[in-house]
Amino acid sequence: GAVVSQHPSRVICKSGTSVKIECRSLDFQATTMFWYRQFPKQSLMLMATSNEGSKATYEQGVEKDKFLINHASLTLSTLTVTSAHPEDSSFYICSATGSGAAGVSNGYTFGSGTRLTVV
Amino acid sequence: DAKTTQPTSMDCAEGRAANLPCNHSTISGNEYVYWYRQIHSQGPQYIIHGLKNNETNEMASLIITEDRKSSTLILPHATLRDTAVYYCIVKGGTSYGKLTFGQGTILTVHP
Numbered sequence: 001g002a003v004v005s006q007h008p009s010r011v012i013c014k015s016g017t018s019v020k021i022e023c024r025s026l027d028f029q030a031t032t033m034f035w036y037r038q039f040p041k042q043s044l045m046l047m048a049t050s051n052e053g054s055k056a057t058y059e060q061g062v063e064k065d066k067f068l069i070n071h072a073s074l075t076l077s078t079l080t081v082t083s084a085h086p087e088d089s090s091f092y093i094c095s096a097t098g099s100g101a102a103g104v105s106n107g108y109t110f111g112s113g114t115r116l117t118v119v
Numbered sequence: 120d121a122k123t124t125q126p127t128s129m130d131c132a133e134g135r136a137a138n139l140p141c142n143h144s145t146i147s148g149n150e151y152v153y154w155y156r157q158i159h160s161q162g163p164q165y166i167i168h169g170l171k172n173n174e175t176n177e178m179a180s181l182i183i184t185e186d187r188k189s190s191t192l193i194l195p196h197a198t199l200r201d202t203a204v205y206y207c208i209v210k211g212g213t214s215y216g217k218l219t220f221g222q223g224t225i226l227t228v229h230p
Contacts, residue, residue: 006162034217043206044163044220093162095218108218110162 002028004096006111013084013118021079021114023094028109030096033077035069038091038113050077074098084118091115123207128225131201137194139224141207144188150211152183153218154192156203156226163206163220166192197228 003026013019023033032051036044048064050056050071058064066088068080077096081088094111124142131137143152151170155163167174167181169190174181180193194201206223210216 004162036220043222044157046217046219049217091160095162108165110164112162113160115160 002026002096002109004030004094004109004111006094006114008114009112010115011117013116015085015118016083018080018082019084019116021081021092021094021116023077023079023096023111025075025096025098025109028096029074029098030077031074031098032096033069033071034095034097035067035077035079036093036095038093044093047079081116084116086118089116089118123209123221125205125207125221125224127222128227131194131197131226131228133199133228133230134196137197137201137226137228139192139194139205139207139226140189141192142189143207143209146187146209147211150209152181152187152190153208153210154179154181155206155208155218155220156201157206157223158200158203166205197226199228199230202226202228 005024007022034049035047037047038044046059047062048056048058048069050069052071052074056069066082071077091113093113096109097107151168153168154166157163167179169181183190204223204225206220208218
């Protein structure tokens with residue numbers, strides 16, 4: 001089936017530094033990537049949608065200059081949290097859709113998530 | 120996309136069927152019902168989806184009422200590994216638009 005590899009699974013960074021999270025579609029072309037954020041005991045909140053080769057579309061209230069999304073190829077999308085602060089500590093999850101996804105009957109494949117802790 | 124309502128939590132005994140309800144009374148004709156689950160600290164996992172007919176796969180069955188205003192996800196023989204948050208999502212058409220997650224149902228399977 002379709003697989004999305006998300007790295008790193010856990011990262012701890014100092015306040016003020018930047019962190020990059022990668023999502024790769026391993027066996028299909030991810031024409032669209034979705035980035036979510038999840039705080040403890042809460043549901044997933046969509047941050048942005050990116051289409052390959054285009055600028056990302058951010059949800060209301062999400063700072064595009066703080067959460068930089070790059071989707072330059074059909075197999076890789078990155079989320080960079082710039083100048084991270086403790087309130088950015090969260091679980092970040094990507095999801096990909098696209099063509100050629102072997103065995104995918106619903107079209108959405110999720111990464112395993114990245115636990116970001118800013119100290 | 121239509122809003123969904125699910126119970127906050129449910130319990131189930133191991134080996135028994137788990138029946139998780141979802142209300143989507145404002146669903147429109149071209150909207151599908153999707154079910155995902157999220158085991159603690161992992162990404163969501165697809166379970167099943169349907170439009171109006173009942174669906175079954177190796178993981179679960181989806182029963183959609185005739186008026187499509189509600190549905191039930193059935194895990195026929197729940198195991199401890201089925202303990203997770205289950206999300207019912209309604210999304211329009213088959214285009215790959217965004218999935219919007221509600222609060223979901225916390226299912227706890229007991230020994």
